[in-house]
Amino acid sequence: MSLDHTLAALADPTRRAILQRLSGGEARVTDVAARFPISLNSVSKHIRVLERAGLVRRRVAGREHLLTLDQRPLDEVAAWVEQTRAFWSKRLDALEALLVAEDDHDHKEQP
Protein backbone atom coordinates (compact mmCIF):
# COMPACT_ATOMS: atom_id res chain seq x y z
CA MET A 1 0.00 0.00 0.00
CA SER A 2 1.32 3.43 -0.87
CA LEU A 3 -0.79 5.19 1.74
CA ASP A 4 2.41 5.90 3.63
CA HIS A 5 3.96 7.92 0.82
CA THR A 6 0.72 9.64 -0.08
CA LEU A 7 -0.17 10.73 3.44
CA ALA A 8 3.38 11.84 4.15
CA ALA A 9 3.39 13.87 0.94
CA LEU A 10 0.07 15.50 1.85
CA ALA A 11 1.21 16.31 5.40
CA ASP A 12 3.23 19.31 4.23
CA PRO A 13 1.42 22.61 3.59
CA THR A 14 3.81 23.64 0.81
CA ARG A 15 3.10 20.42 -1.01
CA ARG A 16 -0.66 20.82 -0.60
CA ALA A 17 -0.30 24.33 -2.01
CA ILE A 18 1.63 22.94 -4.98
CA LEU A 19 -1.19 20.51 -5.65
CA GLN A 20 -3.68 23.35 -5.45
CA ARG A 21 -1.62 25.29 -7.96
CA LEU A 22 -1.57 22.31 -10.29
CA SER A 23 -5.33 21.87 -9.99
CA GLY A 24 -5.45 25.05 -12.09
CA GLY A 25 -3.81 23.16 -14.92
CA GLU A 26 -0.50 21.87 -16.20
CA ALA A 27 2.48 23.98 -15.16
CA ARG A 28 6.26 24.03 -15.33
CA VAL A 29 8.47 23.64 -12.29
CA THR A 30 9.45 27.30 -12.51
CA ASP A 31 5.79 28.39 -12.73
CA VAL A 32 4.96 26.42 -9.63
CA ALA A 33 8.00 27.70 -7.77
CA ALA A 34 7.20 31.33 -8.58
CA ARG A 35 4.44 31.41 -5.97
CA PHE A 36 6.56 30.26 -3.07
CA PRO A 37 9.08 32.18 -1.00
CA ILE A 38 11.49 29.25 -0.96
CA SER A 39 14.13 28.47 -3.56
CA LEU A 40 13.35 26.81 -6.87
CA ASN A 41 15.54 23.97 -5.71
CA SER A 42 13.42 23.28 -2.66
CA VAL A 43 10.25 23.36 -4.73
CA SER A 44 11.85 20.87 -7.09
CA LYS A 45 12.44 18.56 -4.13
CA HIS A 46 8.84 18.89 -2.97
CA ILE A 47 7.69 18.05 -6.47
CA ARG A 48 9.78 14.93 -6.41
CA VAL A 49 8.12 13.88 -3.16
CA LEU A 50 4.73 14.38 -4.77
CA GLU A 51 5.90 12.38 -7.77
CA ARG A 52 7.10 9.52 -5.60
CA ALA A 53 3.67 9.50 -3.98
CA GLY A 54 2.12 9.31 -7.44
CA LEU A 55 0.16 12.52 -6.95
CA VAL A 56 2.00 14.36 -9.70
CA ARG A 57 3.12 13.22 -13.12
CA ARG A 58 5.86 14.81 -15.19
CA ARG A 59 6.03 15.25 -18.95
CA VAL A 60 9.36 16.46 -20.24
CA ALA A 61 9.16 18.72 -23.28
CA GLY A 62 12.56 19.97 -24.24
CA ARG A 63 14.02 21.86 -21.35
CA GLU A 64 10.63 22.24 -19.66
CA HIS A 65 9.05 19.75 -17.28
CA LEU A 66 5.26 19.95 -17.42
CA LEU A 67 3.50 18.76 -14.26
CA THR A 68 0.00 17.40 -13.94
CA LEU A 69 -2.05 15.88 -11.16
CA ASP A 70 -2.91 12.24 -10.77
CA GLN A 71 -6.03 11.70 -8.75
CA ARG A 72 -5.64 8.02 -7.99
CA PRO A 73 -3.54 8.21 -4.81
CA LEU A 74 -6.05 10.69 -3.45
CA ASP A 75 -8.81 8.21 -4.22
CA GLU A 76 -6.94 5.64 -2.15
CA VAL A 77 -6.71 8.06 0.75
CA ALA A 78 -10.40 8.83 0.45
CA ALA A 79 -11.21 5.12 0.46
CA TRP A 80 -9.10 4.49 3.57
CA VAL A 81 -10.53 7.47 5.42
CA GLU A 82 -14.12 6.58 4.59
CA GLN A 83 -13.65 2.96 5.53
CA THR A 84 -12.02 3.90 8.81
CA ARG A 85 -14.61 6.55 9.54
CA ALA A 86 -17.43 4.11 8.86
CA PHE A 87 -15.88 1.57 11.18
CA TRP A 88 -15.40 4.07 13.99
CA SER A 89 -18.93 5.42 13.54
CA LYS A 90 -20.37 1.94 13.74
CA ARG A 91 -18.60 1.45 17.05
CA LEU A 92 -19.77 4.78 18.40
CA ASP A 93 -23.32 4.12 17.21
CA ALA A 94 -23.29 0.75 18.93
CA LEU A 95 -22.07 2.38 22.12
CA GLU A 96 -24.77 5.03 21.89
CA ALA A 97 -27.40 2.38 21.23
CA LEU A 98 -26.21 0.56 24.31
CA LEU A 99 -26.46 3.69 26.41
CA VAL A 100 -29.93 4.48 25.06
CA ALA A 101 -31.03 0.92 25.81
CA GLU A 102 -29.77 1.27 29.37
CA ASP A 103 -31.54 4.60 29.61
CA ASP A 104 -34.81 3.00 28.46
CA HIS A 105 -34.29 0.28 30.99
CA ASP A 106 -33.86 2.91 33.72
CA HIS A 107 -37.08 4.59 32.65
CA LYS A 108 -38.96 1.31 32.93
CA GLU A 109 -37.48 0.75 36.36
CA GLN A 110 -38.82 4.11 37.51
CA PRO A 111 -42.54 4.42 36.65
Added chain:
Amino acid sequence: MSLDHTLAALADPTRRAILQRLSGGEARVTDVAARFPISLNSVSKHIRVLERAGLVRRRVAGREHLLTLDQRPLDEVAAWVEQTRAFWSKRLDALEALLVAEDDHDHKEQP
Protein backbone atom coordinates in the same frame (compact mmCIF):
# COMPACT_ATOMS: atom_id res chain seq x y z
CA MET B 1 -5.54 24.09 10.51
CA SER B 2 -4.30 20.88 12.12
CA LEU B 3 -4.30 18.92 8.88
CA ASP B 4 -0.51 18.92 9.07
CA HIS B 5 -0.40 17.06 12.36
CA THR B 6 -3.23 14.72 11.46
CA LEU B 7 -1.85 13.68 8.08
CA ALA B 8 1.65 13.29 9.49
CA ALA B 9 0.28 11.11 12.28
CA LEU B 10 -1.65 8.96 9.81
CA ALA B 11 1.34 8.56 7.49
CA ASP B 12 2.92 5.92 9.73
CA PRO B 13 1.69 2.32 9.46
CA THR B 14 2.34 1.57 13.13
CA ARG B 15 0.18 4.51 14.12
CA ARG B 16 -2.61 3.48 11.76
CA ALA B 17 -2.45 0.02 13.30
CA ILE B 18 -2.71 1.56 16.78
CA LEU B 19 -5.84 3.40 15.67
CA GLN B 20 -7.26 0.17 14.33
CA ARG B 21 -6.57 -1.49 17.64
CA LEU B 22 -8.33 1.32 19.47
CA SER B 23 -11.34 1.08 17.17
CA GLY B 24 -11.99 -2.17 19.01
CA GLY B 25 -12.52 -0.19 22.20
CA GLU B 26 -10.72 1.59 24.99
CA ALA B 27 -7.32 0.13 25.85
CA ARG B 28 -4.30 0.73 28.02
CA VAL B 29 -0.91 1.69 26.64
CA THR B 30 0.43 -1.76 27.55
CA ASP B 31 -2.50 -3.48 25.82
CA VAL B 32 -1.86 -1.54 22.65
CA ALA B 33 1.87 -2.16 22.80
CA ALA B 34 1.40 -5.91 23.23
CA ARG B 35 0.54 -6.31 19.56
CA PHE B 36 3.66 -4.67 18.20
CA PRO B 37 7.19 -5.99 17.90
CA ILE B 38 8.67 -2.67 19.03
CA SER B 39 9.30 -1.57 22.59
CA LEU B 40 6.60 -0.26 24.89
CA ASN B 41 8.49 2.99 24.93
CA SER B 42 8.27 3.45 21.18
CA VAL B 43 4.56 2.69 21.22
CA SER B 44 4.14 5.29 23.94
CA LYS B 45 5.81 7.83 21.67
CA HIS B 46 3.54 6.92 18.75
CA ILE B 47 0.55 7.35 21.04
CA ARG B 48 1.73 10.80 21.96
CA VAL B 49 1.94 11.72 18.28
CA LEU B 50 -1.63 10.52 17.82
CA GLU B 51 -2.67 12.53 20.86
CA ARG B 52 -1.01 15.66 19.57
CA ALA B 53 -2.95 15.18 16.34
CA GLY B 54 -6.14 14.89 18.39
CA LEU B 55 -6.89 11.41 17.09
CA VAL B 56 -6.53 9.77 20.50
CA ARG B 57 -7.68 10.92 23.90
CA ARG B 58 -6.25 9.73 27.18
CA ARG B 59 -8.04 9.13 30.46
CA VAL B 60 -5.78 8.44 33.43
CA ALA B 61 -7.20 6.01 35.96
CA GLY B 62 -4.71 5.37 38.70
CA ARG B 63 -1.57 3.95 37.16
CA GLU B 64 -3.37 3.06 33.94
CA HIS B 65 -3.83 5.34 30.95
CA LEU B 66 -6.98 4.46 29.01
CA LEU B 67 -6.94 5.49 25.35
CA THR B 68 -9.90 6.20 23.12
CA LEU B 69 -10.36 7.48 19.59
CA ASP B 70 -11.53 10.91 18.61
CA GLN B 71 -13.09 10.99 15.19
CA ARG B 72 -13.02 14.72 14.56
CA PRO B 73 -9.55 15.08 13.04
CA LEU B 74 -10.40 12.25 10.67
CA ASP B 75 -13.55 14.16 9.70
CA GLU B 76 -11.35 17.14 8.83
CA VAL B 77 -9.16 14.95 6.66
CA ALA B 78 -12.21 13.51 4.94
CA ALA B 79 -13.54 17.02 4.30
CA TRP B 80 -10.24 18.17 2.82
CA VAL B 81 -9.85 15.09 0.64
CA GLU B 82 -13.40 15.26 -0.67
CA GLN B 83 -13.16 18.96 -1.39
CA THR B 84 -9.88 18.52 -3.20
CA ARG B 85 -11.14 15.51 -5.08
CA ALA B 86 -14.27 17.35 -6.16
CA PHE B 87 -12.19 20.25 -7.42
CA TRP B 88 -9.85 18.03 -9.37
CA SER B 89 -12.73 16.05 -10.81
CA LYS B 90 -14.44 19.22 -11.93
CA ARG B 91 -11.31 20.21 -13.79
CA LEU B 92 -10.96 16.79 -15.36
CA ASP B 93 -14.65 16.75 -16.27
CA ALA B 94 -14.30 20.17 -17.88
CA LEU B 95 -11.31 18.93 -19.84
CA GLU B 96 -13.19 15.86 -20.93
CA ALA B 97 -16.19 17.97 -21.91
CA LEU B 98 -13.90 20.12 -23.98
CA LEU B 99 -12.44 17.09 -25.71
CA VAL B 100 -15.90 15.67 -26.35
CA ALA B 101 -17.04 19.01 -27.75
CA GLU B 102 -14.07 19.05 -30.09
CA ASP B 103 -14.86 15.51 -31.05
CA ASP B 104 -18.46 16.48 -31.85
CA HIS B 105 -17.16 19.34 -33.89
CA ASP B 106 -14.97 16.93 -35.83
CA HIS B 107 -17.93 14.68 -36.47
CA LYS B 108 -19.92 17.59 -37.87
CA GLU B 109 -16.99 18.51 -40.07
CA GLN B 110 -16.96 14.98 -41.50
CA PRO B 111 -20.52 14.06 -42.66
Added chain:
DNA sequence: GAGATATTCACCCGTTTGGGTGAATGTTGC
Protein backbone atom coordinates in the same frame (compact mmCIF):
# COMPACT_ATOMS: atom_id res chain seq x y z
C1' DG C 1 6.67 0.08 54.05
C1' DA C 2 8.21 -3.09 50.18
C1' DG C 3 7.72 -5.00 45.93
C1' DA C 4 5.33 -5.28 41.59
C1' DT C 5 3.15 -2.77 37.81
C1' DA C 6 2.20 1.11 34.32
C1' DT C 7 3.91 4.78 32.18
C1' DT C 8 6.87 8.45 31.09
C1' DC C 9 11.42 10.99 31.10
C1' DA C 10 16.02 11.60 29.57
C1' DC C 11 19.16 10.29 26.88
C1' DC C 12 21.76 7.83 22.49
C1' DC C 13 21.90 6.63 17.53
C1' DG C 14 21.29 6.47 12.48
C1' DT C 15 18.16 8.26 8.85
C1' DT C 16 15.13 11.47 6.82
C1' DT C 17 13.48 16.13 6.02
C1' DG C 18 13.23 20.81 4.66
C1' DG C 19 15.87 24.48 3.71
C1' DG C 20 20.08 26.51 1.54
C1' DT C 21 24.15 27.21 -2.24
C1' DG C 22 26.85 26.41 -6.28
C1' DA C 23 27.92 23.57 -10.21
C1' DA C 24 26.45 20.51 -13.96
C1' DT C 25 23.37 19.08 -17.69
C1' DG C 26 20.45 19.71 -21.40
C1' DT C 27 17.72 22.78 -24.54
C1' DT C 28 16.57 26.81 -27.04
C1' DG C 29 17.48 30.73 -29.98
C1' DC C 30 20.30 33.86 -32.13
Added chain:
DNA sequence: GCAACATTCACCCAAACGGGTGAATATCTC
Protein backbone atom coordinates in the same frame (compact mmCIF):
# COMPACT_ATOMS: atom_id res chain seq x y z
C1' DG D 1 29.04 28.19 -31.50
C1' DC D 2 27.46 30.78 -27.65
C1' DA D 3 24.55 32.90 -24.28
C1' DA D 4 20.34 32.41 -21.84
C1' DC D 5 17.17 29.40 -19.76
C1' DA D 6 15.06 25.18 -17.04
C1' DT D 7 16.04 21.78 -14.18
C1' DT D 8 18.55 18.68 -11.48
C1' DC D 9 22.79 17.00 -8.95
C1' DA D 10 25.88 17.17 -5.18
C1' DC D 11 26.77 18.86 -1.29
C1' DC D 12 25.98 21.41 3.69
C1' DC D 13 23.22 22.22 7.87
C1' DA D 14 19.95 22.00 11.72
C1' DA D 15 15.87 19.71 13.18
C1' DA D 16 12.78 15.90 13.52
C1' DC D 17 11.82 10.88 13.39
C1' DG D 18 11.70 6.15 14.72
C1' DG D 19 13.92 3.02 17.19
C1' DG D 20 16.55 1.69 21.38
C1' DT D 21 18.01 1.57 26.76
C1' DG D 22 17.92 2.68 31.58
C1' DA D 23 16.16 5.51 35.26
C1' DA D 24 12.38 8.00 37.44
C1' DT D 25 7.60 8.53 38.95
C1' DA D 26 3.24 7.09 40.46
C1' DT D 27 0.07 3.66 41.76
C1' DC D 28 -1.55 -0.69 43.43
C1' DT D 29 -1.19 -4.75 46.49
C1' DC D 30 0.36 -7.28 50.10
